[in-house]
Amino acid sequence: MFDAMARRHTPIVINGTVNEKAILTRNGGGRDVYFFENEFKGTHPLNSVVKSGDLLYDGEFYFLVQSTRKTPSGDKSSMLLKCNQVIMIMRLESTLDENLNPVNAWVSTFSSVRVSAEYVTGALREKEPGLLANTVLRILMQKTPDYTTYDDPNSDFAINDRIVLGTSNYQVTSIDAVITEGMLTIQVAQDVRQ
Secondary structure, three states: HHHHHHOOEEEEEEEEOEEEEEEEEEOOOOOOOHHHHHEEEEEOOOOOOOOOOEEEOOOOOOOEEOOOOOOOOOOOEEEEOOOOEEEEEEEEEEEEEOOOEEEEEEEEEEEEEEEEEOOOOOHHHHHHOOOOOOOEEEEEOOOOOOOOOOOOOOOOOOOOEEEEEOOOEEEEEEEEEOOOEEEEEEEEOOOOOO
16 A cells, blocks of 8 residues: 555655655544644555654654554554654753852753653543643653663653753653653653752
8 A cells, every 4th residue: 555655655764864755644533632733644664664762754843653553454554743842851960169069050961852742731631640740741752772761860861850841941750661662751840940
């Protein structure tokens, strides 16, 4: 089926390195506006290297691959989530000044990270009972070798780090690497720290 629809092929770049072609369409599920605007379906040739957790770029938008499966027609199908935000991840580091007094400063550990962010609403809390009480945003991002150890405060990305989204600061309260293979589900609260 993929080859029969050559007129609809879109060039894509997978993780910034691999060039392939795919057919990208909106996922027609009418669950809510967030999913209507951000959820897409991809059809790929069976030998495609695309897998869950990959970051795709079609020349206009970035997408996170949520899942892949083989279709009955012999193609590979994927569920895609459009990246709707770019964040920066910061860590509070302490150094000593010339008088040996501690000085705290926020240091950027990762910048320009493409993610899919969703505000937590009452409806989302009903669907997702595992959300923490202080969670204001749920963020999905690609799991890469850079972000591997989440509960180690010496790692590059950990709980209590700061996420900067636009002009707002958020505190990372939960990092889950199990929900979706190859992706991190992050819960953040308003950050009131200086």
